[in-house]
Amino acid sequence: DSGVTQTPKHLITATGQRVTLRCSPRSGDLSVYWYQQSLDQGLQFLIQYYNGEERAKGNILERFSAQQFPDLHSELNLSSLELGDSALYFCASSVSGTGDGYTFGSGTRLTVV
Amino acid sequence: AQSVAQPEDQVNVAEGNPLTVKCTYSVSGNPYLFWYVQYPNRGLQFLLKYITGDNLVKGSYGFEAEFNKSQTSFHLKKPSALVSDSALYFCAVRDIFLTGGGNKLTFGTGTQLKVEL
Numbered sequence: 451d452s453g454v455t456q457t458p459k460h461l462i463t464a465t466g467q468r469v470t471l472r473c474s475p476r477s478g479d480l481s482v483y484w485y486q487q488s489l490d491q492g493l494q495f496l497i498q499y500y501n502g503e504e505r506a507k508g509n510i511l512e513r514f515s516a517q518q519f520p521d522l523h524s525e526l527n528l529s530s531l532e533l534g535d536s537a538l539y540f541c542a543s544s545v546s547g548t549g550d551g552y553t554f555g556s557g558t559r560l561t562v563v
Numbered sequence: 564a565q566s567v568a569q570p571e572d573q574v575n576v577a578e579g580n581p582l583t584v585k586c587t588y589s590v591s592g593n594p595y596l597f598w599y600v601q602y603p604n605r606g607l608q609f610l611l612k613y614i615t616g617d618n619l620v621k622g623s624y625g626f627e628a629e630f631n632k633s634q635t636s637f638h639l640k641k642p643s644a645l646v647s648d649s650a651l652y653f654c655a656v657r658d659i660f661l662t663g664g665g666n667k668l669t670f671g672t673g674t675q676l677k678v679e680l
Contacts, residue, residue, distance in 0.1 A: 498666065551609075559604075
């Protein structure tokens with residue numbers, strides 16, 4: 451157990467729907483990162499939050515949004531889902547915002563049908 | 564932007580033999596380099612990192628990596644492979660965003676390691 455908790459582990463939903471993925475970082479970690487892993491795109495960075503504030507944005511679609519709450523857990527919202535959004539979504543956390551160490555959760559596997 | 568390349572999609576090695584998984588990097592400034600392993604249907608597990616210091620970095624499960632600045636490489640090695648080492652290995656580099664102060668990991672495409680009896 452890495453200490454980073456992601457729920458749910460699996461999610462199956464229909465096209466056009468909206469889902470929320472949740473991540474609880476390791477105790478004491480202030481930064482949360484979201485990544486998408488797919489067969490064709492590999493591991494892609496989506497977004498970083500540090501202590502509640504957005505710090506960096508990657509190739510995140512406008513249909514996707516995220517936030518980090520005061521208790522430091524984070525949620526990734528995916529809306530108007532398309533078949534191509536099917537992927538493994540990882541959350542990672544780190545103590546600082548400088549990126550000298552990242553701990554990953556076990557991921558949420560999203561299947562859009 | 565920083566990047567890493569993993570030139571081999573798959574590496575096959577016999578159990579007990581030494582293994583090497585290759586990674587080269589392209590960065591401006593001093594690199595922060597990482598190796599992660601992914602088992603089927605599992606998350607990414609941290610193996611080791613290089614930030615500064617000795618060029619030979621020792622990590623988890625008997626793995627080590629050698630940072631070579633002149634060859635811009637950071638190859639992962641293990642003296643004696645186990646069947647249980649069979650997994651997908653990712654090399655990654657930290658990338659910093661000039662605006663906002665954020666950072667991310669940029670991953671290579673991954674190398675599937677297969678260790679056979």
